[in-house]
Amino acid sequence: MYQRFYSLREMPFNISPDPKFLFLSATHQDALAHLLYGIKEKKGFIVLTGEVGCGKTTICRKLLNEMDMDHYETALILNPRLSETELLKAILMELGETEMAQEDGRVDLIDHLNRVLLDRIHAGKDIVLIIDESQNLAIETMEHLRLLSNLETDKQKLLQIIMLGQPELKEKLSQNRLRQLRQRILVYYNLDSLNYEDTQRYIHHRLTLAGSEGRPRFTHSALKKVYNASKGIPRMINNICDKSLLSSYIRSSDEVTYWDVRRALKELRIK
Numbered sequence: 001m002y003q004r005f006y007s008l009r010e011m012p013f014n015i016s017p018d019p020k021f022l023f024l025s026a027t028h029q030d031a032l033a034h035l036l037y038g039i040k041e042k043k044g045f046i047v048l049t050g051e052v053g054c055g056k057t058t059i060c061r062k063l064l065n066e067m068d069m070d071h072y073e074t075a076l077i078l079n080p081r082l083s084e085t086e087l088l089k090a091i092l093m094e095l096g097e098t099e100m101a102q103e104d105g106r107v108d109l110i111d112h113l114n115r116v117l118l119d120r121i122h123a124g125k126d127i128v129l130i131i132d133e134s135q136n137l138a139i140e141t142m143e144h145l146r147l148l149s150n151l152e153t154d155k156q157k158l159l160q161i162i163m164l165g166q167p168e169l170k171e172k173l174s175q176n177r178l179r180q181l182r183q184r185i186l187v188y189y190n191l192d193s194l195n196y197e198d199t200q201r202y203i204h205h206r207l208t209l210a211g212s213e214g215r216p217r218f219t220h221s222a223l224k225k226v227y228n229a230s231k232g233i234p235r236m237i238n239n240i241c242d243k244s245l246l247s248s249y250i251r252s253s254d255e256v257t258y259w260d261v262r263r264a265l266k267e268l269r270i271k
Contacts, residue, residue, distance in 0.1 A: 001248035012210035013238040017058035023202045027192040035063050038187035045184045046162045050191030053235025056164045084144040113173045117158035134165035146181040194230035221258040
């Protein structure tokens with residue numbers, strides 16, 4: 001509704017993880033740098049944690065866009081609620097080995113995966129397994145991931161593993177029975193929420209990319225209200241700003257005010 005009124009090319013505050021809209025605050029830049037470093041230096045296990053909606057998945061998609069796909073091959077697991085056998089099948093499917101993924105025995109699946117990884121390594125590829133929402137992995141499956149990290153040649157690991165997850169992932173990894181896995185994590189980063197200055201820049205950044213040329217404009221008090229209510233979490237900022245823009249559109253105003261944000265918060269049932 002408000003897109004045409006404000007002459008925007010697209011909706012500025014969609015919550016889908018579009019890398020084009022990625023705003024690299026200092027903490028987001030650090031997170032991306034840690035992931036790239038871990039991959040290039042073949043560190044094996046890499047963990048990125050952060051609150052819900054802070055931008056982990058978007059950073060992951062940015063990472064995939066920046067990787068040289070002539071050199072890297074990736075397997076992306078979005079639903080980690082899998083048994084050990086289901087995880088092996090999912091990895092093989094992601095690597096294009098659909099026939100091998102029909103095997104039922106875990107030992108046979110591991111043998112197949114080992115051969116596939118060796119073939120890709122000999123062909124000049126490095127394989128990166130990325131698991132989103134890793135806090136949902138069962139303990140047994142996490143332990144199986146550690147065993148998969150044992151697959152190696154004399155010179156390198158066959159599989160690099162990136163685990164993305166909410167703060168609960170850190171709590172799960174702290175358990176004594178996962179201490180062997182924890183010791184293998186050589187790169188770890190926790191993604192912080194945005195501060196007030198970054199929140200302002202984030203909102204301006206998304207509006208500009210969507211085609212804004214000065215309208216709509218958020219007042220200072222509106223920006224403060226958005227920040228305090230969202231706690232600097234990008235997904236929350238998007239939701240609040242989207243509803244606030246709708247409110248200002250209904251008033252046919254080029255200015256998003258404190259009262260527009262307050263109305264948005266009431267509609268979203270955010271205190």
